[in-house]
Amino acid sequence: MKRLILAACLGIGLVNTSSAQSQDSLMFRRISDEIMLHGTCYDNLRVLCKSVGHRLSGTKAAEKAVKWGEKAMREAGADRVYLQACDVPYWYRGKESLELNVNGQYKKVDALSLGNSDGTNGRTLEAPVVMVHNYEEFKALPEYAVRGKIVFFNYRFRQDYIFTFRGYGDAVKYRVNSPNVAAEKGVAAVLIRSMSTGEDDFPHTGSMHYKDSTRHIPEMAIGNKTADMLEEACKKGTVTAKMNSECKMMQKMVRSYNVIGEIKGTYSPERIITVGGHLDSWDVGEGAHDDGAGCVQSIEVIRAYKALGIRPKCTIRAVLFMNEENGLKGGQAYADSAIANKEKHVIAIETDAGGFSPRGIELEMSPQQKENVLKYKHLFLPYGVYDFSHGGGGADISPLHEKAKVPMAGLLPDSQRYFDVHHTNNDVFETVNHRELKLGAAVLSQFIWLVSQYELN
Numbered sequence: 001m002k003r004l005i006l007a008a009c010l011g012i013g014l015v016n017t018s019s020a021q022s023q024d025s026l027m028f029r030r031i032s033d034e035i036m037l038h039g040t041c042y043d044n045l046r047v048l049c050k051s052v053g054h055r056l057s058g059t060k061a062a063e064k065a066v067k068w069g070e071k072a073m074r075e076a077g078a079d080r081v082y083l084q085a086c087d088v089p090y091w092y093r094g095k096e097s098l099e100l101n102v103n104g105q106y107k108k109v110d111a112l113s114l115g116n117s118d119g120t121n122g123r124t125l126e127a128p129v130v131m132v133h134n135y136e137e138f139k140a141l142p143e144y145a146v147r148g149k150i151v152f153f154n155y156r157f158r159q160d161y162i163f164t165f166r167g168y169g170d171a172v173k174y175r176v177n178s179p180n181v182a183a184e185k186g187v188a189a190v191l192i193r194s195m196s197t198g199e200d201d202f203p204h205t206g207s208m209h210y211k212d213s214t215r216h217i218p219e220m221a222i223g224n225k226t227a228d229m230l231e232e233a234c235k236k237g238t239v240t241a242k243m244n245s246e247c248k249m250m251q252k253m254v255r256s257y258n259v260i261g262e263i264k265g266t267y268s269p270e271r272i273i274t275v276g277g278h279l280d281s282w283d284v285g286e287g288a289h290d291d292g293a294g295c296v297q298s299i300e301v302i303r304a305y306k307a308l309g310i311r312p313k314c315t316i317r318a319v320l321f322m323n324e325e326n327g328l329k330g331g332q333a334y335a336d337s338a339i340a341n342k343e344k345h346v347i348a349i350e351t352d353a354g355g356f357s358p359r360g361i362e363l364e365m366s367p368q369q370k371e372n373v374l375k376y377k378h379l380f381l382p383y384g385v386y387d388f389s390h391g392g393g394g395a396d397i398s399p400l401h402e403k404a405k406v407p408m409a410g411l412l413p414d415s416q417r418y419f420d421v422h423h424t425n426n427d428v429f430e431t432v433n434h435r436e437l438k439l440g441a442a443v444l445s446q447f448i449w450l451v452s453q454y455e456l457n
């Protein structure tokens with residue numbers, strides 16, 4: 001990063017002088033102290049989780065979450081708070097059940113329909129279960145072996161990948177695409193082992209996508225323990241299942257909103273730094289880690305700057321995006337508006353990887369810009385942040401990155417526990433630690449301060 005004129009005015013001095021470095025680390029300390037001692041993000045998260053709860057796009061709860069977001073932005077002291085309209089899909093879950101017959105007797109197990117999928121229309125679908133471990137095994141089977149049956153895609157989340165987002169990236173196609181693969185051979189419905197690192201039985205929901213407009217077969221996820229049991233039973237003999245679900249995608253789109261709060265920049269207010277997470281969640285648990293944490297951390301940036309009297313050179317814009325989970329309409333509306341209004345975005349930063357201890361910052365930008373950020377890497381070490389090796393940023397800001405070529409970054413927390421709770425009934429406030437959440441907000445605020453203070457390119 002190049003120093004701007006204002007840096008000299010503030011007496012910070014020239015590039016990489018030791019006094020500039022100590023000024024920088026002092027500012028990092030001030031930001032961290034403010035958030036660790038007086039941060040309100042944890043309290044905000046409690047209110048969001050306990051008074052709104054889960055908030056799938058298009059629901060009344062999502063509407064309530066928008067009101068909560070507006071209020072929280074105002075309380076944080078944003079100079080300007082406003083809503084940005086976007087039309088979102090509404091997927092309805094309804095009642096659902098799964099029973100497995102393993103020893104000559106049906107037993108109900110925990111299961112969740114996958115988001116965006118169509119269910120059994122409230123009718124019971126009973127069929128034998130055919131287990132395969134992956135797509136290669138499925139493709140090798142003749143059509144008569146699977147036609148009219150329920151196929152169980154028993155693909156395990158790779159526990160040997162230390163960076164669990166890599167494991168998720170590896171496994172997630174079995175959630176998103178299995179009904180498409182299976183429908184080609186006349187399969188009646190699909191069961192999947194959840195995209196889960198957990199040693200438990202929580203089923204994980206999440207989005208799927210039908211490619212074919214005619215054959216929409218149902219898809220349900222089961223937790224790891226039930227999947228282990230089903231695997232054993234399938235090895236021993238014939239298993240049948242009864243599936244019943246009412247879920248469906250509603251035809252009409254629903255008007256919803258991104259919530260935006262700004263601090264106006266002093267030196268170049270037309271230059272914008274966007275930081276955000278997504279306000280919607282799946283319709284299970286409380287969306288605490290995914291992504292209530294990211295929302296309250298983004299609001300915390302505004303609050304901390306105001307409390308410290310930091311007047312950033314660029315405009316800081318905290319955005320609570322709508323509909324990340326099953327449509328990305330908020331992220332698209334944001335990018336479209338930025339392009340239509342010819343906005344100048346310095347960078348867009350996302351926090352949507354859980355409220356755990358920050359370990360790094362993902363950087364998706366030119367090699368030169370990356371190099372400029374890395375000059376300041378040492379400043380983050382006292383906060384346990386050392387990993388700048390990953391690319392990426394986040395789904396909500398990806399349309400802005402793709403369409404307007406805006407550099408992108410993402411807060412990277414410790415990933416070991418995220419896929420235990422992700423998209424489950426266990427993603428609740430109680431699983432978020434107040435220090436870890438606040439530390440993430442502090443690191444975000446520090447990073448934004450650096451980018452605002454110095455040029456990226």
Ligand SMILES: [Zn+2]
Pocket residue numbers: 278290291324352
């Ligand atoms: Zn998320």
